[in-house]
Amino acid sequence: MDTSDPDLLPEGLEDRLPREAATATRVMRAVQDVMHGHGYDRVLPPMIEFERSLAARMAGIQSRRMFRFVDPSSLRMMALRSDFTPQIGRIAETRLAAAPRPLRLCYAGQVLTIKGDGLDPARERFQCGAELIGADNVAAASEIVALAIEALAAAGGRNISVDFTLPDLVDTLAEKAMPLAPGQIEAVRRELDTKDAGGLIDAGGEAYVPLLYATGDFDAAIEKLAAIDAGGVLAGRIAALRQIAARLGGTARLTLDPAERHGFEYQTWFGFTLYAEGVRGVLGRGGTYRIASANGGEGEAATGFSLYPDALVGLLAASERREDMVFLPLGHDRDAAARLRAIGWRTAAALSEADSATALGCTHVLGKDGPEAL
Structure with missing residues (x-):
């Protein structure tokens, strides 16, 4: 550097x-x-x-x-x-x-x-x-x-989407439904995170491979997850996800990736990720x-939940129109200018004869009858 x-x-x-x-x-x-x-x-x-x-x-x-x-x-x-x-x-x-x-x-x-x-x-x-x-x-x-x-x-x-996950999925299944030795649990979690079917089998998690395909659009993915849950150990989790989805009433596009763990290291039974159109990541x-x-x-x-809106800020800043601002010439009516600010206008006052509305980036000039568009 x-x-x-x-x-x-x-x-x-x-x-x-x-x-x-x-x-x-x-x-x-x-x-x-x-x-x-x-x-x-x-x-x-x-x-x-x-x-x-x-x-x-x-x-x-x-x-x-x-x-x-x-x-x-x-x-x-x-x-x-x-x-x-x-x-x-x-x-x-x-x-x-x-x-x-x-x-x-x-x-x-x-x-x-x-x-x-x-x-x-x-x-x-x-x-x-x-x-x-x-x-x-x-x-x-x-x-x-x-x-x-x-x-x-x-x-x-805009066009917000929410991706649901079950952070404790592996721990819940490993107890009885899909037993794993204590030393295998972390390896299975890691391979599910990387979506590596071969690595999952090598780690002793062959029974967990179908979870890799229970992803995508919420309605279809939750049905796949329910089909995998033959022993019913996930029944409560699945019912809860369906209730949450129903209560959102179509306010966002919903997807499901039940085995996603990245970013959910301290969550318990439920987690979600937020995305929006045009914003990467x-x-x-x-x-x-x-x-x-x-x-x-x-x-x-x-x-x-926590939002990290920096990328959204960058996207919006590049597209938002310039805010209106009124140029106040030397000797302007100060009471009139104060009234404009009170109702939401921005003003920029001239400090010398050399100042101009154009140079100060103003869109209006204060005239006798109020703001006049340039």
């Missing part, structure tokens, strides 16, 4: 210029408005915490991806958050331990990681989401999925989980 330019930003970090910054603000506000409307209260955890406390609550999350440094004040190791979810769990378990359940919380802000994900080099990302703490039943899962779809649509996502994930306790115990049941 060339370090000769003193203004060069570190790899994976970038400035958000006016157009994209404005779109990002609108997207985040739209998402938060939807969550607020459904009774979710926003919390604002700090960007930095003691590393020991934060890492202890990151079951299933790669804590080694966090930036760490020594606090000059306490001389203790500190860490920058790479995910909001552990912080929401800490707040629910401590400051809001006595609050009535189910507890509905939401959040929005930036997270930072040491390195990007796969082909995406970004290390700083927006994250926003909601957590329904104290419940992980069908009603909670249905609410969370519906909320995620509504929030993503309000932000500008995953826009969000969610599901049921248990809050990781700082003392190592098993915390409360919860259901939630």
Whole structure:
């Protein structure tokens, strides 16, 4: 990397210029408005915490991806958050331990990681989401999925699709229906993740091969999964998925990949991934989980989701029209300008004779009778 330019930003970090910054603000506000409307209260955890406390609550999350440094004040190791979810769990378990359940919380802000994900080099990302703490039943899962779809649509996502998964599928089947030795379970999970039928057979999971084909459109895939479940061990899971799908009422395209585990390391019986037309990659994930306790115990049941809207912001910023702005000439009527701002107009005032509406990117000029289009 060339370090000769003193203004060069570190790899994976970038400035958000006016157009994209404005779109990002609108997207985040739209998402938060939807969550607020459904009774979710926003919390604002700090960007930095003691590393020991934060890492202890990151079951299933790669804590080694966090930036760490020594606090000059306490001389203790500190860490920058790479995910909001552990912080929401800490707040629910401590400051809001006595609050009535189910507890509905939401959040929005930036997270930072040491390195990007796969082909995406970004290390700083927006994250926003909601957590329904104290419940992980069908009603909670249905609410969370519906909320995620509504929030993503309000932000500008189009033709949204949701891919369901069952994170504990292998563990459930391995107990009795399709027995596996303890040493085989992780290998079978890995081969199912990579969709490798040959590798699955080599790992001793031949009985699991049909799961590779119980994917795709939800209605067809759930029937294939039901046919595989000869012993009925998945009957409750299958019934729950059908109920969740029915309650969504066609608000998104639904698919099923029951064996998908990537990104669902700490989810329990239900997980989902969000996509939208024109946006490459995953826009969000969610599901049921248990809050990781700082003392190592098993915390409360919860259901939630996280959105990562940066790719959507980039798509929308490139297509959104320029916002109207009124040029205010020298000696303009200040009361008239204030009234315009009060009803939603943006204004840009001239500071010298050299300033012009065109140079300042304005679309209107304040005249005697109000804004006049250029």
